[in-house]
Amino acid sequence: MKITEDIHLVKCPLQSIFTGVYVVLGDRISLFDAGMPASPESTIFPYLKSLGRDPSEISLVIASHGHDDHFGGIKTIKEKSGAIVAAHTDDAAYIEDPTKLWIDLNRRFPAYHLKPTADELSEGEKMGVKVDRLLEDGMIVDLGTFKARVVHAPGHTKGSICLYDEERKIIFTGDSVQGRGTVLQSGPLIYGELDEYLGSMERLKSLDLDTMLLDHEYLPMNSAVLGRVEALKILEESIKCVGEISKFILDKINSSHMAEFFYLVDEVKALHGANPASMSPCSIVDAVLKSLEKRQLIKRSGLDRWIRAP
Ligand SMILES: [Zn+2]
Ligand SMILES: [Zn+2]
Structure with a gap:
């Protein structure tokens, strides 16, 4: 799905929803997120080929955070193209070792036996990928057709990042902005700290935004591509929702x-x-x-x- 001449959204199916992968098409190709382990072969590569482009042209993949519905596809992409992999310092370890998230969660909530436990992951799912470039708040990333600023937005995870194209007022938010959660979740998922999350929402509200590009369709919106009014609305809903849960x-x-x-x-x-x-x-x-x-x-x-x- 074409968003601008150079930015396309590829929807990678995930149960009844999708994980968004944002493709930036220039002389070379940059990706913001990479979907799940199967997504490159099933969805991303066929999409690029339909545009007459080749997966080997991918030179950079930026992971929004350390969840495998977003970084799972990176390994295949890196093998095919030798692309540089970049992620925030605080989430890099989760990308390099996908079992870490489940070990952490099962340690935090032992009574819940959250699935999958590290032993239940397949060999492929256990295989991480090396993060070549560590990102920090304020860094500038060259995506080929434009340069974007890294906006660290902790809350969903400690190392969640957004990319902000100041000139066009476009922001890529990954899972940083949770709204009222997706239809698969029971409300927003906050693996980091609540106060950090609220701080991130306030910070994003202070940016001049014409377009917000999310990785899932977060409620109450029914699109991953939001305009100026909707972007502000989902930020306000995100704040309101955790406030309601806190009060509850x-x-x-x-x-x-x-x-x-x-x-x-x-x-x-x-x-x-x-x-x-x-x-x-x-x-x-x-x-x-x-x-x-x-x-x-x-x-x-x-x-x-x-x-x-x-
Ligand atoms: Zn996530
Ligand atoms: Zn996600």
């Missing part, structure tokens, strides 16, 4: 003698509708609890129990 969790704790982590996760899941395919919202519940604790609104009482602050 605080109310639950205040109105009960003591609230267990499991109970709060189930309640948040129910709040967003019982989608059997939805991912567990334990990361956002954990992020909210940490933020409420820091603001001294709640207190830990035992390992996984919370009470209102006296």
Whole structure:
């Protein structure tokens, strides 16, 4: 799908949704994200070929963050083209070792046995790819037809980044802006810190934006390509949504003698509708609890129990 002359969106199917891969077509080809391990052969390469371009022309792949629905395809692309791989310093380790995310999550939430555990990943899924270039906030990246500024937007993950084309006021946000989550999620996924996420949304709001390019269709919008009004709306919805979840969790704790982590996760899941395919919202519940604790609104009482602050 053509967005501008040089920027195209390739939609890589992911269950009932898609992961967006943004292709920048110049003398050479640059990619923002690469979909899942199968995406290059099934979707990205055929798309490039339909335009008369060859996958070997890809010279740069920038990973928005360390989730394998975005970096999974990089390995195949690198093998085919020798492209340079770039990602933020804080997420590079997850791209170099895809088992790290699941090891981290299962360590953080042991009772949930989050799938897949590291042992359940196939050999192919365990294979990471070396990050050649570490990115930091403010760095300028040359995508061939334009130069973009790296905007570090932690929250969804610690090392989530956006790319900002200041001249055309276009921003590529990956999964940094979660809105109300996708239809596969129970609300937004915040693997990092809630306050960092809110800070990132405020920072993005301060940018002059005509176009926002997301990697998934985040609710309440029904497109991954947003104009000026919609971009502002999803940033505001992102802030509103975590505010609502925070209030919901605080109310639950205040109105009960003591609230267990499991109970709060189930309640948040129910709040967003019982989608059997939805991912567990334990990361956002954990992020909210940490933020409420820091603001001294709640207190830990035992390992996984919370009470209102006296
Ligand atoms: Zn993600
Ligand atoms: Zn994603």
